[in-house]
Amino acid sequence: MNNYSKIEINLIEWFNKNKEPWFFRKDRTPYKVWISEVALHQTRINAALEPLKRFLTIYPNVHSLAKSTEEKVMNAFRGLGYYNRAKNLLRGAVYLEKYYDGIFPDTFEELIKIPSIGSYTAAAILSICFQKKIGVLDGNVKRILSRLLFIEKEINDISFIKTCEKFQNSLFSQIKLNSGDLNEAFMELGQKICTPKNPDCDNCPISDFCFAQKKNKQNILPIRKTKKENITVDWHFFILHYENKFLIQKYNSFCFLKHHWGFPSFSSFENSNENKYSFDNINELTFLKKNNYIESKSLKPIKHSITHHKITMHTNILNLNKVIKNNENLLWVNENEITKYLTASAMIKVWRAFKNN
DNA sequence: AAGTCGGGGAA
DNA sequence: TTCCCAGACTT
Incomplete structure (x- = not known):
């Protein structure tokens, strides 16, 4: 044999x-x-x-x-x-x-x-x-x-x-x-x-x-390629709350989780001054410029990783006093509907942290 | 040929 | 905590 x-x-x-x-x-x-x-x-x-x-x-x-x-x-x-x-x-x-x-x-x-x-x-x-x-x-x-x-x-x-x-x-x-x-x-x-x-x-x-x-x-063994260096990222989420609804949007051209639904957010990277926004036009979300919210609150940061990015996720909860207009990439949903839209683990972590808060 | 894309389990 | 890795597609 x-x-x-x-x-x-x-x-x-x-x-x-x-x-x-x-x-x-x-x-x-x-x-x-x-x-x-x-x-x-x-x-x-x-x-x-x-x-x-x-x-x-x-x-x-x-x-x-x-x-x-x-x-x-x-x-x-x-x-x-x-x-x-x-x-x-x-x-x-x-x-x-x-x-x-x-x-x-x-x-x-x-x-x-x-x-x-x-x-x-x-x-x-x-x-x-x-x-x-x-x-x-x-x-x-x-x-x-x-x-x-x-x-x-x-x-x-x-x-x-x-x-x-x-x-x-x-x-x-x-x-x-x-x-x-x-x-x-x-x-x-x-x-x-x-x-x-x-x-x-x-x-x-x-x-x-x-x-x-x-x-x-x-x-x-086996011999591997030297791996890409990790990049540290801060990712800021906004949970916009108006009456019983929450605002989510489609991440069409964002740096992470393209084509997923998620909370409006932006990322800042180490060694870079330029932030990446999940919304194409900052005017879409006027709350960032004007004081359109009644109160705000932050959650404890959450650690997450996506490929070679070491991410700290920061969550800000804003209770609005007026609604932001819908468009095809912006959607107001209630608590029951939102779970159908949140797919990625990062987003589910944020949502759970909010719920447990 | 190199870059990109998530996530959790092991150390 | 940090490190590690069970492919396929696009450019």
Whole structure:
């Protein structure tokens, strides 16, 4: 038996003993695998479980998703972050309806043309749903292979990827068991054993084949690009209160959370004197210039982060004595309606802080 | 090839 | 607290 076979058998055996009974592993239709994989991109499984369940309940199939709207899909995706994924899921569903009558194709070339499906998601769908012999290459697998094969190239370097793909082609071309299981085994190994820090090599089913482990260098791999420096940001929100309503607006061209609904706000950045406003024209919100409010109050600042921005959120509550006119980007809503509009975690944090105040 | 986009869990 | 990372798209 060659090493590829041993790796396959050891991994599958380990997976059968240790796999988690995630709900999204029960019904492996291409649609559910697609949505699940996209929801799990760049996020921890535990954090994604409830939002994913909710999304699949609201949109149980391609057709229901395809006929929805961007705003509703983003709200169904709330809590998961990277909301372009939600918009791309909608685009993907529309594309599937238009070109495939809602039925998933089963080739790599066709799948990656669908919005939101890249090489990772295509390989996941092909192996899990169609038993195609193709390896997925996500962050987990890259980390494992960097150690297993001792790849000292920077992760995502073209030669790093080539080395991984060459190994996977050899492994999967001679696979005897289920290729979807083998892919999931790799990823779950990355979550539980071959972790970013302090991998648990003693309990690793393939440590006998791991070159990094032989050299005791598993902790220095994979090699990553030096990360972008954090930027400190102060983000000021205005909760405008008039009778029973609150003013929210669409962030069409703001620096954060584009296309989300939120409270009128502006950000100030370190090393910059220029503030970014969530409203296009400062005259839209005359309260900032004139004293149109009866009383104001501030909440305790809240910490938040968006990619490399370290944000302190400041909330000002203003009780107005006259209403600011609506336009398409400004909306007065009551407490019950507002939760339908607030999608991003940052905004929900602000709203909760206000409610608990 | 590089920039962008959220969020929470681990250390 | 700080650090870390489970892709795809646009330019």
